[in-house]
Amino acid sequence: MLTETDLQAIWLTVRLAGITTLILLLIGTPVAWWLARSRAWWKGPVGAVVALPLVLPPSVLGFYLLLAMGPHGPVGQFTQSLGLGTLPFTFWGLVVASVFYSLPFMVQPLQNAFEAIGERPLEVAATLRASPFDTFFSVVLPLARPGFITAGILTFAHTVGEFGVVLMIGGNIPGVTRVASVQIYDHVEAMEYADAHRLAAVMLVFSFAVLLALYAWRPNPKKGA
Amino acid sequence: MKRLSVLFITLLAAAGAHAGEVQVAVAANFTAPAQQIAAEFxxxxxxxxxxxxGATGKFYAQIxxxxxxxxxLAADDTTPARLDKEGGTVAGSRFTYAVGTLVLWSAKADFVDGKGEVLKSGxxxxxxxxxxxxxxxxxxxIETLTRLKLLDAVQPKLVQGENIAQTFQFASTGNADLAFVALSQVFKDGKLSSGSAWIVPGAMHEPIHQDAVILTKGKDNPAAAAFLEFLKSPYAHAVIQSYGYALR
Structure with missing residues (x-):
């Protein structure tokens, strides 16, 4: 069976992915809404920045984050001035890194969902004297529900699959930054193949189940979304 | 185009006639001296x-x-010995090329005292x-911390580098105040390159005998034998010592 430290790593991973998903729901929704509705010239650059983590090697992200969050970096100076210390080697450091790392997985499905709604329902809502706020919660959110579910699942799963960035800024601390992917790497490096197999199998089954749920749930395109 | 490819083939043949290539796995602590030695080689x-x-244990798994x-070129003698026993090496090729020194290092000047008291101060x-x-x-x-009876006290402050290079990098970027690294990473020509350090006395831990060995894949490659031979040359010895290693 899984060892105590394996379970600790899994629980840590679930917590990291859960918190990251919640934070990204809050940050990603307005960003996606703006990207879906705006006609500003800098919509392009913002969209490109959001998509960067899809393309960048995790080592680039990890390198910049390590320097930025370190004691001499801008983020590090800021967190120190707040009396919070520095973020590398902490759980919240991993959360910040994961928010960057998984940003496109939240924003892009949401943006697609918002764009798919189109102008018509919003205009109808406006003629019925719904405030923009009301419109968003009574019209947009229900219509974009599939987008939210897709975005949430993808963000959660992608954060669970994070490895390179965590390796670079985590410091491999049990219960704090040693997530499941790093724990497996540790097992493999130490030639503890039996331990690696058990945890790796759990990850494989989990990832398959998540994707299966995602594809099974996705509405049939023939019926129209 | 044709002439270019003829030129290319000629060059390739010329290179192949005289020189070989050898793939060397080097323990991360020996990075700088290995580069210098390879250039002269x-x-x-x-x-x-x-x-x-990379890390010696990782190389073992990969090999x-x-x-x-x-x-x-390992960072210990047990890993090459294990490969020896498992038949993964050329018998008789193993020898200790350097004896490593552990050092407690900080990127900040005057942070580490000459006796490592900073560890106790917390x-x-x-x-x-x-x-x-x-x-x-x-x-x-870890052995040193255990012997100092400080392991439990410092446990909450420990962060782990994936290998000795990352361990050093955590401290050199200032993200960790202190790091246990190899003297070779912070030492050149008889003095510290930067920061402050406590050179851990050899009695605090098992000696770090770093062994080199020819692996089975290199048994018919003259360049492999030549590289190991070169590692025993006076030039290589001088380089190795200049980084603070002892010789056996």
């Missing part, structure tokens, strides 16, 4: 040593699983060590 013999750097390395944010399961310098660091 290429100049003297015409052979090219292609160096890969056991068919990695294409021909020579292994006045530091993080202490970076290499993964003791895979990196011999990490194991030596």
């Amino acid at each position: 290429a100049r003297k013999t015409g052979h090219k040593a292609v160096l890969s750097f 056991s699983n068919g990695a294409p390395f021909e020579v292994f 006045k530091f944010n993080k202490l970076s060590v290499a993964n003791p399961k895979t990196a011999p310098y990490g194991a030596a660091a």
Whole structure:
């Protein structure tokens, strides 16, 4: 069976992915809404920045984050001035890194969902004297529900699959930054193949189940979304 | 186009006639001296040593699983001995090329005193060590902390580097105040390159005998034998000592 430290790593991973998903729901929704509705010239650059983590090697992200969050970096100076210390080697450091790392997985499905709604329902809502706020919660959110579910699942799963960035800024601390992917790497490096197999199998089954749920749930395109 | 390819083939043939190539797995602590030695090796013999750097334990796993390395410069003697026993090496090729020194280092000047008292004071944010399961310098660091009876006290402040290079990088970027690293990483020509350090007395841990060995994949490669021979040359010895290693 899984060892105590394996379970600790899994629980840590679930917590990291859960918190990251919640934070990204809050940050990603307005960003996606703006990207879906705006006609500003800098919509392009913002969209490109959001998509960067899809393309960048995790080592680039990890390198910049390590320097930025370190004691001499801008983020590090800021967190120190707040009396919070520095973020590398902490759980919240991993959360910040994961928010960057998984940003496109939240924003892009949401943006697609918002764009798919189109102008018509919003205009109808406006003629019925719904405030923009009301419109968003009574019209947009229900219509974009599939987008939210897709975005949430993808963000959660992608954060669970994070490895390179965590390796670079985590410091491999049990219960704090040693997530499941790093724990497996540790097992493999130490030639503890039996331990690696058990945890790796759990990850494989989990990832398959998540994707299966995602594809099974996705509405049939023939019926129209 | 045709003429270019003829030229290319001629060059390739010329290179192949005189010089070989050898794939070398190098323990991360020996990175700088290995690069210097490989450059001189290429100049003297015409052979090219292609160096890969990493944790000794990781290399062991990779070599056991068919990695294409021909020579292994480990950070300990137990890993090459284990490969010897498992038949993964050329018998009789193993020897100790350097004896490593562990050092407690900080990027800040005057942060580490000459006796390592800073460890007892607890006045530091993080202490970076290499993964003791895979990196011999990490194991030596844990042994030292155990002998000082400080392991439990510093446990909450420990962060682990994946190998000795990352362990050093955590401290050099200032993210960890302290790190147990190899003297070779912070020492050149008889003095510290930067920061402050406590050179851990050899009695605090098992000696770090670093062994080199020719692996089975390199048994018919003259460049592999030549590289190991070159490692025993007066030039290589001088380089090794200049980084603070002892010789056996």
